[in-house]
Amino acid sequence: MKVNDVILQTVTKIVVFIIFTFAFYLFFAGHHDTGGGFIGGLMAASALVLLYLSYDIDTISKAIPINYRTLIGVGVSVSMLTGLGSILLGFPFLSHTFEYVDFPFFGEIELATSVLFEFGVLFTVVGGTLTIILSISEDV
């Protein structure tokens, strides 16, 4: 199926960055506003899927040399390690804490350990989604 997709490819180049930025925003906004690890992860995944759709697998795999199966493992491990961290400090598994810290330039920012956990969620969702999609596309 050879289709001329110059327009799609050109638009994708720009749109992907917008989606990634949005995904990044959603991920960090999750604590106080709509968003979070799942949504951020899915947004990022859909951006990547768009890339794979408009170009082809080989091109993108060269451009973004990430093994998504490894990403799954990294994600689950990160989440688990944040949970284990709280055990080491004598709290139940997966207890989280937060603190407000004054940064010189940005002003007061809340730092929460649950962000680390959310990173794990993000990685797993991106990894899982793309593993599923890519496995099939490579097979077709």
Place this chain on the structure above:
Amino acid sequence: MSWVHLMIVLPLLFAVFIPLLYKAFPRIHTGWFVLVVPVLIFGYLATYLPMLANGGTAIYEIPWIPYLDINFTVFVDGLGLIFALIISGIGALVVIYSIYYLSKAREALHNFYVYLMMFMGAMLGVVLSDNMIVLYLFWELTSISSFLLIAYWYQRKQSRFGAQKAMLITVLGGFAMLASIIMIHNITGTFSIREVIAQSDLLVQHDLFLPAMLLLLLGAFTKSAQFPFHIWLPDAMEAPTPISAYLHSATMVKAGIYLVARFTPAFGGTPEWFWIVTFVGLFTLIWGSLNAVKQRDLKALLAFSTISQLGLIMSLLGMGSAALYFNPGDQGVQLHAYAVLAAVFHLINHSTFKGSLFMVVGIVDHETGTRDMRKLGGLMTIMPVSFTLAVIGSLSMAGLPPFNGFISKEMFFTGTLSAASLDIFNMSTYGAIIPVVAWIASVFTFIYSIILVYKTFLGKYQPERLEKKAHEAPLGMLIPPSILGFLVLAIFFFPNVVGDYALKPMVASIIPSAAGVFDDYAISWWHGFEPELFMTMAVVAVGLILFATLNRWIGLYNHMPQWMHLNNWFKHGLSGMERGSHKVIDWHMTGYIRDYLMYIFITIILIVGGSYFLLTDFTLYTENLASISLFEIVLALVLLGSTVLVMATRSRLTAVVSVGVLGYVVALFFIILRAPDLALTQLAIETVSVALYLLCFYHLPKLKGRSEEEGEKFKIGNFIVALGIGSLVTLLALSVNGYNLFEPISVYYGDSYDLAGAANMVNAILADFRGFDTFLEIVVVAIAGLGVYALVRLRLEKRGGTDESQ
């Protein structure tokens, strides 16, 4: 956690390390490491002996499920401890023996010793647990490990058959026992055996007494191979000989004896218990000894002799239970508790002589390659040590002096004579049967004991019929049976050492009212010219005559009618059940997933819908309903339209796109219904899903011309069921509005900003309050991802492999 607990768990824990040791030290036979465990256990438990001799007991408890009255309670008393010592002591000897019996090079030793340790731990648990549920768990574990050990040479069809048979029969009994335990719990309100015994009066008068007793005895009889459940034991002889010596003669088959002994104080003293235990035991005794005579396989002969001896012990326990009928201090207590003394004495003796006999038979098998008595003979000069041991064991089994079997056999005759003199339980009518049956059985016991020695070691040596050139066994294999043979002699000469330290505490556990009555009693092998001695002399005389004329009457066995072969009953029963279940399954398992779903859906409609209409009145709540705007009506229409389209369309592309539209509309509903997080997630997911659907199925039609599946006829039956489910859900959704049964727990999450520092409550729940759920959820995503990868990739690699080969 006490040391005794540790001793029970030790074999189970050690089993974990056996495969590692097996791998790590390929040159050393794994058995040497394993040997440490039973020796340690035996050494530790032996330190309790002085305490027992003074009449003490010990209890240690670990709470397990206190709420259900299930605790891992260990009760060390005479009965339990002596069993535990037999288990660990013979266990140690069997391990030594197995080191020489099983070759390091050819056998899967790690499996063998793991199963063996599993059995040892379980068996110790059975005899030391006070809690009936814990006892049941260990009891079943012994069945499982026995199954695994019988099927140790699983390549043989006979091994698998024997293992399955043993498993089916013993587990059936175990299950009955569980039912009995529950009944006992209902009556007495406790799972503790000690407390059940204390409430014996309540138990005996209850309506459930008889069923509880019968089911308990079913468990004991199946385990201890009592008639008619004995048929599994001969087939269990497919196991390696160390296992036959250990499980199927010395320990596991005595678990049933243990159970009967343990519950005698609770159930004993009643005519039902007395009759059933005594006569099942007696019948097994005579049945086993009659059958043993005709066997040609040495191990089969020993198996039937074990059955018969177990019957003997069982019947003695039954006769002894009469002592509980009398008030403490009566003459009758001592008279009848004497049978229990004989039972436990014979139990110990049987473990020694039968253990050594099994080991000798194993040696013969190992060194000549056969156990068939028709091929054997004349081994006396070639294997002098084994011959000596066989003579010691057999004559002890036959009940001749100067071996321990003589003393306990005499005591057995005494027991039968005093039971015959009972004037309760209708015994004045039938009592005379007991000594007669006992005497006949003893004659046949004598005969098969002689056969064992004569046909194997005397007679004509036939080297041409043996697979190997016969020679004496290595020293290591001779040591364990020699130790047992030595004990056979030692117990005869010093019976009171065993009596004081083992038998009297055991009797005190089984017949509490008899505690102390034997304090001044000394066991001796000489009683003067009493009826018992004449009975033994007659046994020898008649036995010798019958043995001499064996060839003339052995043919009688061939005239046994077919229906008397219980194995046929078992086979037909089993295949009948298989056919029956096949019929039932074939009837409803059609192989169409649609039918299965139909069963599920119809069941839902009947049960949920039925209970809904029976239990509640439907009222439509119209108060406090949320408002509807035009936009929502439009959304609803789009939703309806796309749903109908999915159902009606013939094109798969249309169907996929319609489902996509459906998903986006649901996302819009989430926005209206105040759930922005859900809306965003749903939008992103729907996008990815549609891509996935298209990837999978847009390309499919190109693979193969397929037109017949494209369209599907409307099926009215399916639709009616679907409509039923849908209406049911609508009704439930509508009626939920009216109910407010509980205070919502969501109020707690309202404080998310203070508790988790997050303003977004949904996110706080996911990442913080219920983090564990989320963690497991991403694990699901991970598994799904990897599963998909494996599904697609595995086939590709397989195909790649075949391509290369071409």
Place this chain on the structure above:
Amino acid sequence: MEILMSILIGVLVTAGTYLVMSRSLLRIILGTAVIGHGALLLLLTTAGLKEGAPPITNIEALSYADPLPQALILTAIVINFATTGFFLVLAYRAYKELGTDDMDKLRGIDDE
């Protein structure tokens, strides 16, 4: 609104159930997806509709919508996606391997 939602849920479940009982594997998978949507809406509806602001405390409001069903649904959506993906690939592989997605032809061996 509750009544409307209840009816919509009923329609979704009916359609999904009907699809699940059809012969084509793809329609079965689509059916599970449709039932899934119905279940999500059911969860949300039973918690009460349009009561208060979205569950984000930054928004000044007297009351907020119940966050618990929303968290449940979020979890359900993601798991639904993962399992649907797996199921799809299973169907896809079955199709490629056996050349059919007709359930009546995917019956396995008669004599087992």
